[in-house]
Amino acid sequence: xxxxxxxxxxxxxxxxxxxxxxxxxxxxxxxxxxxxxxxxxxxxxxxxxxxxxxxxxxxxxxxxxxxxxxxxxxxxxxxxxxxxxxxxxxxxxxxxxxxxxxxxxxxxxxxxxxxxxxxxxxxxxxxxxxxxxxxxxxxxxxxxxxxxxxxxxxxxxxxxxxxxxxxxxxxxxxxxxxxxxxxxxxxxxxxxxxxxxxxxxxxxxxxxxxxxxxxxxxxxxxxxxxxxxxxxxxxxxxxxxxxxxxxxxxxxxxxxxxxxxxxxxxxxxxxxxxxxxxxxxxxxxxxxxxxxxxxxxxxxxxxxxxxxxxxxxxxxxxxxxxxxxxxxxxxxxxxxxxxxxxxxxxxxxxxxxxxxx
Amino acid sequence: xxxxxxxxxxxxxxxxxxxxxxxxxxxxxxxxxxxxxxxxxxxxxxxxxxxxxxxxxxxxxxxxxxxxxxxxxxxxxxxxxxxxxxxxxxxxxxxxxxxxxxxxxxxxxxxxxxxxxxxxxxxxxxxxxxxxxxxxxxxxxxxxxxxxxxxxxxxxxxxxxxxxxxxxxxxxxxxxxxxxxxxxxxxxxxxxxxxxxxxxxxxxxxxxxxxxxxxxxxxxxxxxxxxxxxxxxxxxxxxxxxxxxxxxxxxxxxxxxxxxxxxxxxxxxxxxxxxxxxxxxxxxxxxxxxxxxxxxxxxxxxxxxxxxxxxxxxxxxxxxxxxxxxxxxxxxxxxxxxxxxxxxxxxxxxxxxxxxx
Numbered sequence: 001x002x003x004x005x006x007x008x009x010x011x012x013x014x015x016x017x018x019x020x021x022x023x024x025x026x027x028x029x030x031x032x033x034x035x036x037x038x039x040x041x042x043x044x045x046x047x048x049x050x051x052x053x054x055x056x057x058x059x060x061x062x063x064x065x066x067x068x069x070x071x072x073x074x075x076x077x078x079x080x081x082x083x084x085x086x087x088x089x090x091x092x093x094x095x096x097x098x099x100x101x102x103x104x105x106x107x108x109x110x111x112x113x114x115x116x117x118x119x120x121x122x123x124x125x126x127x128x129x130x131x132x133x134x135x136x137x138x139x140x141x142x143x144x145x146x147x148x149x150x151x152x153x154x155x156x157x158x159x160x161x162x163x164x165x166x167x168x169x170x171x172x173x174x175x176x177x178x179x180x181x182x183x184x185x186x187x188x189x190x191x192x193x194x195x196x197x198x199x200x201x202x203x204x205x206x207x208x209x210x211x212x213x214x215x216x217x218x219x220x221x222x223x224x225x226x227x228x229x230x231x232x233x234x235x236x237x238x239x240x241x242x243x244x245x246x247x248x249x250x251x252x253x254x255x256x257x258x259x260x261x262x263x264x265x266x267x268x269x270x271x272x273x274x275x276x277x278x279x280x281x282x283x284x285x286x287x288x289x290x291x292x293x294x295x296x297x298x299x300x301x302x303x304x305x306x307x308x309x310x311x312x313x314x315x316x317x318x319x320x321x322x323x324x325x326x327x328x329x330x331x332x333x334x335x336x337x338x339x340x341x342x343x344x345x346x347x348x349x350x351x352x353x354x355x356x357x
Numbered sequence: 358x359x360x361x362x363x364x365x366x367x368x369x370x371x372x373x374x375x376x377x378x379x380x381x382x383x384x385x386x387x388x389x390x391x392x393x394x395x396x397x398x399x400x401x402x403x404x405x406x407x408x409x410x411x412x413x414x415x416x417x418x419x420x421x422x423x424x425x426x427x428x429x430x431x432x433x434x435x436x437x438x439x440x441x442x443x444x445x446x447x448x449x450x451x452x453x454x455x456x457x458x459x460x461x462x463x464x465x466x467x468x469x470x471x472x473x474x475x476x477x478x479x480x481x482x483x484x485x486x487x488x489x490x491x492x493x494x495x496x497x498x499x500x501x502x503x504x505x506x507x508x509x510x511x512x513x514x515x516x517x518x519x520x521x522x523x524x525x526x527x528x529x530x531x532x533x534x535x536x537x538x539x540x541x542x543x544x545x546x547x548x549x550x551x552x553x554x555x556x557x558x559x560x561x562x563x564x565x566x567x568x569x570x571x572x573x574x575x576x577x578x579x580x581x582x583x584x585x586x587x588x589x590x591x592x593x594x595x596x597x598x599x600x601x602x603x604x605x606x607x608x609x610x611x612x613x614x615x616x617x618x619x620x621x622x623x624x625x626x627x628x629x630x631x632x633x634x635x636x637x638x639x640x641x642x643x644x645x646x647x648x649x650x651x652x653x654x655x656x657x658x659x660x661x662x663x664x665x666x667x668x669x670x671x672x673x674x675x676x677x678x679x680x681x682x683x684x685x686x687x688x689x690x691x692x693x694x695x696x697x698x699x700x701x702x703x704x705x706x707x708x709x710x711x712x713x714x
Contacts, residue, residue, distance in 0.1 A: 075463035078631040107466040149659035162591040174587040206656030224580035230531040230665040234519040241687035277432040286599045299563030302506035308587040
């Protein structure tokens with residue numbers, strides 16, 4: 001029987017682990033919320049599965065539990081030095097600065113250096129759209145993809161994300177890695193002994209491969225060939241080179257490098273809708289657009305045309321009600337930290353109501 | 358024997374056509390420069406091949422020859438009403454406003470409505486990087502691609518473009534449509550009787566196809582599946598919905614709609630590098646990054662790892678020296694307009710020097 005966790009209790013449990021590791025309650029809540037929200041939305045790769053590595057890096061002194069952050073604003077540009085705090089804490093500060101700047105000036109740019117893995121971009125976008133703000137978020141990441149024509153990883157699967165508020169419709173929430181596919185899908189294919197489609201990966205000699213195991217020893221490719229390489233590269237130029245953060249090989253892998261902080265860089269660009277047109281008019285236009293797309297004739301076998309963010313919203317409703325199932329390995333990790341810190345993971349289990357299914 | 362044209366004389370010739378059609382000399386020079394620069398860079402689809410349709414729309418009153426443009430700035434946000442002027446003229450004004458705004462405030466956002474097809478984004482990016490400014494440019498376009506799961510065109514191949522200055526290296530110039538491939542490549546395959554790779558297009562019934570003719574009756578697909586659809590969609594939300602321009606079906610096709618202006622929308626986002634770090638330091642970091650990528654080990658059969666914009670720069674040098682060859686159909690069109698306006702296309706032919714090859 002699969003155990004299912006209550007999202008709020010699971011967040012509380014994770015926050016408890018982070019406070020035990022020295023993080024302030026306020027910041028622990030942010031990190032935990034960011035992770036559990038990813039699980040709710042079905043982005044399990046960015047969910048509480050990451051709590052273990054965050055805790056290990058806190059414990060190893062590779063991440064600051066509660067360092068002072070420094071922000072300097074010149075005109076509409078703010079540079080935030082994350083001082084190696086947990087990424088979700090740094091990202092949340094960047095979000096606040098971007099929202100304030102956009103409210104004041106119409107648009108704002110916040111460049112961030114000395115940050116860490118900051119979870120999903122959607123976590124920040126969902127807060128931005130609630131404030132009637134359009135937000136573009138980018139981040140660099142440690143090396144996983146080769147440049148087009150290259151043999152080994154050089155750029156990260158640097159995500160590009162955009163949030164746009166709607167009126168009666170769900171907001172538009174696009175949060176995508178610039179790789180053709182998540183590495184996790186190749187791992188699953190390898191486990192099942194299945195081949196992978198051409199175009200997903202190269203082997204360690206740089207040859208295209210459909211062998212999942214060879215792909216895991218090689219590199220996942222950028223989406224859309226040279227176009228994805230170009231997008232990933234400009235994200236690194238903005239998030240890494242321009243902010244003063246690491247870039248290319250100087251963004252450290254959080255699982256492999258135990259000598260230095262990650263030095264991840266982010267970029268938050270915010271637009272206050274009211275400076276362009278009345279917010280209500282904008283939302284009507286977005287609603288109309290979404291409704292027109294969804295009413296389009298569909299290709300054979302397609303039941304619905306989706307807007308980015310729609311599936312994740314449905315998954316959230318489902319998992320809030322039915323609970324979050326975790327892989328056994330993640331349960332073991334979380335339970336292990338709990339035992340050290342005097343917390344019990346089973347306290348986060350969903351209490352099944354007879355009416356809950 | 359192939360006739361080759363001198364790029365400067367060809368630009369002069371085209372500018373002469375536009376002035377004869379009522380455009381001011383200053384604006385005619387901008388439009389002609391934009392077209393010829395695309396030919397120089399090897400982007401023939403956006404070169405002087407477009408002069409004919411621009412002239413036809415001017416003559417039909419579907420585009421203003423020299424309308425007054427209106428700009429309103431609130432904080433860092435400028436809204437530019439292009440008043441249906443030629444796109445390159447509107448885009449150039451947007452570029453100037455974005456550059457001024459970034460110089461003044463650190464960053465600037467210029468949203469544009471009531472514009473037209475504005476050529477390549479690279480035309481503006483190349484001017485921006487010369488001014489030590491990082492620029493993101495997006496535009497919507499008339500309907501050519503279905504949403505993921507859709508049957509017929511709904512979104513445009515809305516381009517995403519980013520320019521980043523370098524020091525001793527060439528600037529980073531990414532200018533890409535959000536389609537998996539240019540429609541022109543499918544036309545070429547159909548002409549040669551060749552099939553196209555899976556994933557490029559769907560037929561008119563919405564089924565995946567490798568038949569080039571069926572693809573031409575159907576739709577070219579967004580790059581990278583749902584990711585490209587998401588990117589194209591957010592570009593339309595920003596360029597169309599937010600600026601007050603057309604969006605989706607309300608961006609008119611310049612070849613098909615002779616009742617209304619196109620109402621294309623653009624978005625220019627500019628970052629003044631000096632507000633982030635000393636410009637020279639930034640350029641050194643970009644140079645180092647580019648040199649590190651280019652020094653990466655290469656996959657079998659690959660002679661060089663390229664940075665976006667590098668091939669187009671080489672093509673420019675080659676075509677500046679060897680001249681620009683035009684398809685016969687384009688020569689006929691240009692010559693036809695010349696005859697009406699008292700201009701002679703042969704005046705733009707390259708004078709071959711005995712040392713020029």
